[in-house]
Amino acid sequence: MKEDENVGIRYFDHAATTYIRKEVLEEMMPYLKEEYGNPSSQYRLGRKAKQAIEVAREKVAKVINAKSSEIYFTSGGTESDNLALKGIMYANIKKGNHIITSKIEHPAILNTCKELENEGFKVTYVDVDNNGIVNIKQLLMSINCKTVLISIMYANNEIGSIQPIEEIGKIAKIYNIIFHTDAVQCYGNLKIDVNKLGIDSLSLSGHKIYGPKGVGALYVKKGIEFVNILSGGHQEKEKRPGTENVAGIVGLGEAAEEIDKRMNENIERNILLRNYFIKKMQEKNMRFNINGTMNNRLSGNINISLIDIDGNDLLNKLDSKGICVSNGSACSSGKMTQSHVLKAIGLSKELSKNAIRITLGEENTKEDMDYLVESIFEMKK
Numbered sequence: 001m002k003e004d005e006n007v008g009i010r011y012f013d014h015a016a017t018t019y020i021r022k023e024v025l026e027e028m029m030p031y032l033k034e035e036y037g038n039p040s041s042q043y044r045l046g047r048k049a050k051q052a053i054e055v056a057r058e059k060v061a062k063v064i065n066a067k068s069s070e071i072y073f074t075s076g077g078t079e080s081d082n083l084a085l086k087g088i089m090y091a092n093i094k095k096g097n098h099i100i101t102s103k104i105e106h107p108a109i110l111n112t113c114k115e116l117e118n119e120g121f122k123v124t125y126v127d128v129d130n131n132g133i134v135n136i137k138q139l140l141m142s143i144n145c146k147t148v149l150i151s152i153m154y155a156n157n158e159i160g161s162i163q164p165i166e167e168i169g170k171i172a173k174i175y176n177i178i179f180h181t182d183a184v185q186c187y188g189n190l191k192i193d194v195n196k197l198g199i200d201s202l203s204l205s206g207h208k209i210y211g212p213k214g215v216g217a218l219y220v221k222k223g224i225e226f227v228n229i230l231s232g233g234h235q236e237k238e239k240r241p242g243t244e245n246v247a248g249i250v251g252l253g254e255a256a257e258e259i260d261k262r263m264n265e266n267i268e269r270n271i272l273l274r275n276y277f278i279k280k281m282q283e284k285n286m287r288f289n290i291n292g293t294m295n296n297r298l299s300g301n302i303n304i305s306l307i308d309i310d311g312n313d314l315l316n317k318l319d320s321k322g323i324c325v326s327n328g329s330a331c332s333s334g335k336m337t338q339s340h341v342l343k344a345i346g347l348s349k350e351l352s353k354n355a356i357r358i359t360l361g362e363e364n365t366k367e368d369m370d371y372l373v374e375s376i377f378e379m380k381k
């Protein structure tokens with residue numbers, strides 16, 4: 001298909017990725033140019049790169065009230081999830097072989113769990129309710145003497161449901177189980193205090209917070225045992241060998257600091273725009289189902305299924321108008337498969353097929369929402 005370059009882009013897919021913030025890019029530039037030293041080198045050029053990494057480590061830690069010594073830089077959310085799950089399970093094999101997770105996790109967690117199952121580990125996948133909140137009773141019931149790790153995402157990337165993290169943290173503590181959370185969607189978007197919430201391990205990623213792609217971090221609380229899954233040099237206290245992505249790490253640090261400053265104003269604007277969108281859709285008498293709950297939901301997440309409009313047709317139409325939204329289903333080898341998240345909240349196949357995910361960000365305006373509603377309305381028969 002020939003692209004129409006004249007159509008401006010209206011971006012509503014911030015859960016997929018974000019642009020790099022100007023301030024972030026500016027901080028990164030010197031480390032892509034003149035400050036190219038290897039952080040492991042002893043001379044000044046190397047030391048300067050090393051110092052820049054340590055400044056970034058402080059910034060990333062501060063957002064979640066962690067110590068900088070508890071932050072390990074990785075290549076992104078996927079690697080952080082892999083390192084947490086495998087690193088913790090391998091290190092604690094003497095204690096047990098059982099993991100508890102949920103049915104709505106990101107593939108970075110679910111597929112790591114599958115791999116661990118192939119290696120002989122046991123995994124329990126806990127159900128969620130219609131709102132996409134984990135069934136705590138079931139979680140409690142599945143704990144046994146071999147349970148080493150509970151891994152429950154902080155907020156879901158498809159429907160934005162926010163999990164009862166503090167409650168899970170308490171349960172983990174009572175049973176002496178390690179608690180990991182994939183916080184890629186809410187780091188910088190929600191107030192997170194790892195100590196208050198009882199979080200032992202947490203994943204985050206740069207490109208979901210107006211930072212660069214290909215860089216992320218894993219927080220692991222002091223005293224929690226975990227091992228490296230890559231073999232190599234001494235970087236990141238041997239937990240993550242390989243020459244550091246210096247510019248990326250500097251960018252992640254700056255992105256963390258910037259998004260933290262804007263947290264409250266971002267939440268306020270998102271809620272305003274989200275309510276405005278829903279009101280406009282109702283005024284136009286559009287028939288739609290809101291997937292998930294409006295309570296305990298990330299402020300920037302809207303996931304709806306249009307009752308009378310095919311989801312795929314709608315996405316194509318919106319794309320032709322320069323609108324970027326995500327579909328609710330994963331399209332694999334040309335065949336639409338129902339999203340595992342929408343299935344888990346009990347949404348019918350038909351409604352799942354029509355689901356669209358709109359995720360808001362800092363540049364979105366009321367006028368963007370008007371354009372989006374008008375464009376959807378044009379599809380109404």
Ligand SMILES: *Cc1c(COP(=O)(O)O)cnc(C)c1O
Nearest residue numbers: 076077078106108157184185205
């Ligand atoms: C995006 C995302 C990831 C993966 O992060 P990458 O940096 O893209 O590897 C993991 N978990 C959640 C919830 C995500 O939204």
